[in-house]
Amino acid sequence: MTESSAPPSASERAHRLELVRALNLTLRGDRSMQDLYRTRFEGRPPRVRKQDDSVTVEYPRGLLGLDRRRSASWITLNAGVPWRIEALGTLTRLSADLGGVALQAFEVSKGGASRVVLTLPRPSGEVPIRIAGGLYDVRIQRPAGVPARVQVAGGASQLTLDDQRFRAVGGGVNWRHPDYDGAEDRYEVVVRGGAKALTVGTLETAPGPGGPPRRVLATVLFTDIVGSTDRAREVGDSRWRELLDRHDAAARRLVEAHGGRLVKTTGDGILATFDRPGHGIGFARAFRGEVRELGIDIRAGLHTGEVEYRGDDVGGIAVHIASRIMDAAGPREILVSRTVRDLVAGSDVTLEDRGTHSLKGVDEWQLFAVTSSD
Secondary structure, eight states: OEEEOOOOOSOOOOEEEEEESOEEEEEEEETTOSSSEEEEEESSOOEEEEETTEEEEEOOSOOOTHHHHHOEEEEEEETTSEEEEEEESOEEEEEEEOTTSEEEEEEEEESOEEEEEEEOOOOSSEEEEEEESOEEEEEEEEETTOOEEEEEESOEEEEEETTEEEEEEOSOEEEEOTTSTTOSSEEEEEEESOEEEEEEEEEOOOOOTTSOOEEEEEEEEEEEETTHHHHHHHHOHHHHHHHHHHHHHHHHHHHHHTTOEEEEEOSSEEEEEESSHHHHHHHHHHHHHHHHTTTOOEEEEEEEEEEEEETTEEESHHHHHHHHHHHHOOTTOEEEEHHHHHHTTTSSOOEEEEEEEEETTTEEEEEEEEOOOO
């Protein structure tokens, strides 16, 4: 289902996007658009209303089970006009790349937010980011060199504020970048209701083609389809191509929803990177469940280590280790290295020891399986 609106006026007044109970949403801006906004939906579509300079997207109540996994939305905003974005009710699984949008405010006015990745543009003036009702697993990225202040009421744990990490903080948090007070263009992040696993940081820009490689710490994930040759023979070429297209589309959508980067597809699998191992494990679980509905079983391997970005590709020993870990996995199994196990200690991820494995070319590694009821 698709929808587009009439072209916007030339006025510079702010437009408003209101999201009601938003779930599994990818949001982005596009300066080349002529329409004010565009939408695309899978599963049960939300109700879309436009009135004057306001667009409201209201999601159905009570999305449960398969409906939650099958429902997904894409909203593209005309980045040539200013926007204020407000969410009412719980905001869950949002991936918002607003890097090209003239953002005036982003607010979750009630209900809280969980599993949100918010990439911000360079601000004009002070831009408020406000979340009421608490949050879990939220990452806010701003351009390098832009100062910010973060205020959290109600206690916090697992905070990362630029290069500072806080395991647990009782009471309130009031942190600011050293350049905040003297800056005209800045972000003010206010959380009311407590926070767990909040990251507020700056977004590094990857080098362009031919530029020097950039080495960063990342979680590397490989997947492949179990028994792909036999499955292709069983269903025939045409049906197999269709299944692979749906497999790849699900991978792109879910990697983005979990804040990762899809490096490439490998014919019957994928290579992706994530800045946190929990995000990679969350993707692997969701992806395994979704492609299972297509009659496809996958296996996955994850490792966290230093990788090297050059252009659109990624390399380094961590990539080889993740690939070998995937090779050791059985059907529908998600295996991780001991490094990943140590990094997710204390989270809600449950792991089972699978013993020490001799991985080709990378010696012996202790591996753990992600347990799940899906």
